[in-house]
Amino acid sequence: MNVDKLITVNVEGQRLQLPEGTLIEAISDQFQANGRPLIVAAKVARSLRELTTSLTEDVTIEFIDLSNQDGVRIYQRSLLLVLIRAAIECFSDIHLTVEHSLNKGLYVEVHYERPLTDADVFEIRQRMADIIDSGELFMKERVSKAEAAQIFEDLRMGSKKRLLDYRKSDYINVYSLGWMKNYFYGYMVPSTRYLFLFDLKRYADGLILMHPDRFSQFTLPEYLEQEKLAQVYRESETWARILDVSYVYNLNDMIVSGQHPEMIRIAEALHEKKIAQIADQIQKSGKRVILIAGPSSSGKTTFAHRLMIQLRVNGLRPVTLGTDDYFVDRAHTPLDENGEYDFESLEAVDTQKFNEDVTRLLAGETVDLPTFNFLTGEREYNGRKLKIDADQPLVIEGIHGLNEKMTEIIDRQTKFKIYISALTQLNIDEHNRIPTTDSRLIRRIIRDHRTRGHSAGATIQRWPSVRRGEERNIFPFQEEADVMFNSSMVYELAILKKYAEPLLRSIDETCEESIEAKRLLKFLSYFVSIDSDQDVPATSILKEFIGGSCF
Template sequence: MNEVFYTVQVGDCDRKFREGTTYLDIAKEYQHEYEHDIVLVFVDGRLQELFKTLKKDCKLEFVTTADSLGYKAYRRSMSLMLVKAVYDVAEHKNIDKVRIHYSVSKGYYCTIEGNIELIQEFLDKVERRMRTMVEKNLPIQKKSVHTDDAIAMFGEHGMHDKERLFHYRRVSRVNIYSMNEFEDYYYGYMVPSAGYLKYFKLYLYDEGFVIQMPTQGEPEKVPPFEPQNQLFHVLQESTKWGDAQGIETVGDLNDKITRSDVNELVLVQEALQEEKIAQIAEQVRVRSDVRFVLIAGPSSSSKTTFSHRLSVQLRANGLCPYPIAVDNYFKEREETPKDENGNYDFEGLGAVDVELFNRQLQELLDGKEVVIPEFNFVTGHKEYKGRPKKLKENEVLVIEGIHCLNPELTRNLPDENKFKIYISALTQLNIDEHNRIPTTDGRLIRRIVRDARTRGTSAKETIRMWPSVRKGEECNIFPYQEEADVMFNSALIYELAVLKPYVEAQLFGIERECPEYLEAKRLLKFLDYFVGIGSENVPANSLLREFIGGGCFHV
């Protein structure tokens, strides 16, 4: 029988490969042309894992660990290897659960529950076991099973979180990944084998440990572990609150929605946030020197609604809040710096007239009157049309902007007069014990819903712009988050169930041939884990109203 060969186009070159050749074998032929490991491949524009085989003439585009999709596959695969190593070292009978919680530093914070003592000696054994798997290059295998069989299998393995999760899956089949005898479910594609997972380090931290991994920019270098203690404790507090409500995973949330009064969950979560906001207002009140409340956080963190609710609580504490937007202090358009592409860089601190900002705030602090500018975004110039402002004795300025935690923004103002707040939607919920929900996913979904409602922006456009937004956050916000006097988590444990019906229609509207389709497809698959609920029980002052509308604040 004659062998069949197909033409494979990579870049501008065509080569013939035998039918049935794996994309992994083809990737090895081209690896020398790439600086970083090839871990996935686009086959005629469709993302595939490398174990798949050649079946027709096609165009291939390789994905490396320096690409977003490849980087995520690396971290996801590392989670599988880590969990297997823990079970190998401790033995299955001694473990109740291994939980991969949230991102800390450049890695994941994890905990182990069971009959083990989590000490350095144990962690060293886990790391050695992982490195042995890397050296042996254990293959990561994939199989498709019926959803009912997956439910039964995970029940037998004691992975009841996945058992609950799949009770709500509408698809008939589920993909299971394995390394040797260890089987698990992961949300997304994997690298071909453990040999790709060379770069990691384990550190004991708090009640668990952190697996530190490379950054996307340097995928072969493990950076030093730098604890972010404030952020960690906010995440930990939110997680423990969810645990106390019996909601650790999406399956737990779905159980709560379908089997009990979801309105109670909404009200309790909202009450918790109101209590936190009231505590922050009280902290401001007792610091009598504070005249500037500075609020910063990444996109779609509910900064505007939070500032309104904080202002209400400040008034309840006898203070008089006065809002100021840093955006009104943009430099004149012709003075605005440009980025490497020649476009105006409105994200950087260089776009802000820092000198004017500091001078006016200092004058207010000194009891003088100032006319606060209003920036005209059409003309690109500041306008001085308002009445002169003088700071009253019990008045505090509530200042919101992406640079508010950057010391350079308020460099001339006394520290004792500042109270800095970092706000972000720090998702405390996991899909299951081994699949975390990145906080960026929750914020992106929020933004898609808000932009469609308030700006008429399509989901396609929001997704297209998201990497640029994230880049700005990495440069201008995250480096300064530990400067905050207090951190506030604006995520609501129930919010994705509410946002689901709002965002699905937007995502389904993205055409298959668009570059943004792949991300839309991923988000739709993610949202499919959730049982959706209506928004009628969401209070009018909820932070979530900033995105879905119907709130009592003008945002």
């Protein structure tokens, strides 16, 4: 630190004169007031920076805390390194692989000579607490690929070592926590003293790591059993083994060797088989109201079309009914916390009229269907009528399909609920997972640009609002589903890469969204691109986003 030279730091309306070389952490300590979410990083000149960054020129900084998804990622990533080290210190031959979000936490699979007991988990949790209480520092060093390969080999981190084959840079940043060294895709907190809030639970063949999120910034989220979602993840892991693609390096190897066309065909066949099985379940159940719900960019539209084809194969004659036409008039649309129209709220839908019309249709009556005019913001009746026969099920796609309030008048015994989401089964390596939200955001960036002319920046700007709507209106009801469908394709990011990268690079660095764009570009850099789409069938869910769908 140069105490003789002062720099100007603008932060939260204050103008500070500080010695050159001041760490951001020293400034954040002054602003970490009681009642404020934990500060874990900062934005400096539209770039994300760790709190250990020293400032050498006049800047404006904005703190990143646990109310921000970047902040949550940093907290989770740092806590994971503590868990991995603690587990090895307790059981030297143990190996952990980070899998996916589950039960409001993160599921980490345990590979050990025997199943862990509650006493074992307690021991690991206590060791984590000891490391955290000691306030140990997270240290970052730049090493050569050769040095990194030796580190990963010594620690039995095979997928990390193999992924180095596809890294363009000759160097890599490795984090240390005491004796433990590891590579993580993203930043860390300065020390373990930041990680005071966590829990560890035994679950299935592994552990659930609990930590704060954006919606519970000061406490741990309530543990929520999600057995149906867990079952879908287990099925996805089985699919990954069938395809022999569990990590990004496996996918890259197949692309480089030219084996990816067969992998694409198998992946698509697995999708079709699952959809056919769902159609068989519907036919066997005799239920006539088929409700399809899922978060943004999960591929609901293509799934609905493919399901209807399979229902026809089974001799049924399905009919679709849209929920968007049952929006209340714009004047009655509820507002969100920012005073903007909240079209994703259940109150934005005239559920009473929707229930009445569906009930009458099931009774064989002719119903005048509304059409919502999005220009005038009013519901209209233009002579569109519908009457269905007893062998015709109604296929209804909408975000509220799993919420019983959406169809509360309709007998539960006649409803078949389907939850669809892109639950990525592919991970970067043992300890760096691919969040479902990242895959969906990349899908949406590409589709929004192609179909609506939206820039990547506009889609990224809108994404937090979309995510809030999902947390309120979709995710709380996913366990209500009769069946879940995973729309993720193990090969899709290698296809999407060539579409997404130019859109992300077009975001000006002065824009707020450039931070997220840089993160996604870094994420996509791990993948070898599949340059041609010729092997992706026209019925693929992926075509809903890149174009060329037969639907």
